[in-house]
Amino acid sequence: MSILLTGGSGKTAPRIASLLAAQNKPFLLGSRQGLDAISNGHPTVRFDLSDESSWEKLFKNTQITAVYMMEPRISQPWVLMNKFIDFANQNGVNRFVLCAGTSAAIGKDGMGRVWEHLIQAGVDYCVLRPSWFMENLIEPGLATTIGKLNKIFTATQTGNIPFISADDISEVAYHALTDEKSYNCDFRILGPENLTYDQIAETLSEVLGREIEHVKLDEANRIHGLVQAGLSNYFAGFLTRLEVLASEDFEKGTSNAVERMTGHPPKSFKTFAEENKDIWLSY
Ligand SMILES: NC(=O)c1ccc[n+]([C@@H]2O[C@H](COP(=O)([O-])OP(=O)(O)OC[C@H]3O[C@@H](n4cnc5c(N)ncnc54)[C@H](OP(=O)(O)O)[C@@H]3O)[C@@H](O)[C@H]2O)c1
Known part of the structure; x- marks a missing residue:
């Protein structure tokens, strides 16, 4: 009996894996890269939402009881995600934890369509909506x-x-996957402070001991810069639209979900910057 964590090489699944391993709870990391995924020695299987044969193989060999899912970068991801949910449910899975985002709303194109499907399927679920x-x-x-x-x-x-730190999101996900009673609701998972990128740059300047500047671009120049950096036109436009929305305070909010679920406050950006300063200093 295992918990399947999809997005095995992403920012949250490996962290959830470490929490499960520490409690001796069986799990499998699912990754398109299969055994080659960077998984700190965690058990890893090949899982690609776009390749249904990988679903079959996975369920043939292991009994899965719960699944952690996230949005893959494919068009209309909800079509395959909902198909996978039905497949997994028919094969014994009755709890799904979905990592979505601020904009997800029940029934809305995007992760809202998956959220709606989970409710309609009558399975246990939890939708995480981190910033x-x-x-x-x-x-x-x-x-x-x-x-x-x-x-x-x-x-x-x-x-x-x-x-919000992926460490806090992962801890909330861990509880949503393993607590005896399923939550069957959504949680806004937010950090302790609403910060502008000017404030982020200020903290980084302090921690790194040199000036970091936030350069404010208009929509067209931001898309152009991202495309120059190698992103597709589609993805550059998608990311820029999220940033334009954030400029209108779409992300702004407060929530005590991390504290309620984990018993501790979410990590501050200052702490995160201190923990990771060697990464920026290594360039
Ligand atoms: N990053 C943010 O700031 C942010 C904010 C709010 C919400 N979110 C949500 O959090 C989740 C993770 O987002 P992220 O962008 O930060 O990504 P991430 O943690 O880097 O992970 C994304 C993972 O998705 C997996 N994936 C991609 N295509 C797949 C496919 N066809 N089949 C199976 N797995 C596939 C990949 O894992 P493998 O290559 O190992 O298969 C990849 O590592 C998403 O649902 C996103 O909407 C992110």
Whole structure:
């Protein structure tokens, strides 16, 4: 009896895996990269939402009881995700934890369609709706502009974002997957402070001991910059639209979900920056 964590090489699944391992709870990381995924020695299987034969193989060999899912970067992801939910449910899974985002709403295109399907299927579920991950700042793209150029380029202007650590999201996910009673609701998973990117740059300047600048771009220049950096037109437009929304304080909010579910407050950005400063300093 195992918990399947999809997105095995992503920001949350490996962290949830470590929490499960520490409690001797059986799990499998599912990744498109299969055994080659960076998994700190965690048991890993090949799982690709777009390849239904990988579903069959996985369920043939293991009894799965709960699944952690996230949005893959494919068009209309809810079509395959809902098909997979039905398949998994027919094969013994009755609890699903979905990592969505601020904009998800029941029935709305995107993760809202999956949320709606979970309710209609009558399974146990929990929808996590985190704000932006602090860990985005140590992903190769942003880590490079901070580490090499001392700059952060965004179209967020002076919008407020309650940045949240993947560590806290993962802890909440761990509870949603393993607590005896399923929550069957959604949780906004937010960090302790609403921060503008100017404030993020200020904290980074303090922690790194050199000036980091937030460069505010308009929509067209932001898309152009992302495409120049190698993103597809589609994905550059998608990310920029999220930033423009954030400039209008779409992300802004407060929530005590992390404290309620884990018993401790969410990590502050200052702590995150201190923990990760060597990454930016290594450039
Ligand atoms: N990053 C943020 O700031 C943020 C904010 C709010 C909400 N979210 C939500 O959090 C979740 C994770 O987002 P993220 O962008 O930060 O990504 P991430 O943690 O880096 O993980 C995304 C993972 O999705 C998996 N994946 C992609 N295509 C797949 C496919 N066809 N089949 C199976 N797995 C596939 C990949 O894992 P493998 O390559 O190992 O298969 C990838 O590592 C998403 O649902 C996103 O909407 C993110």
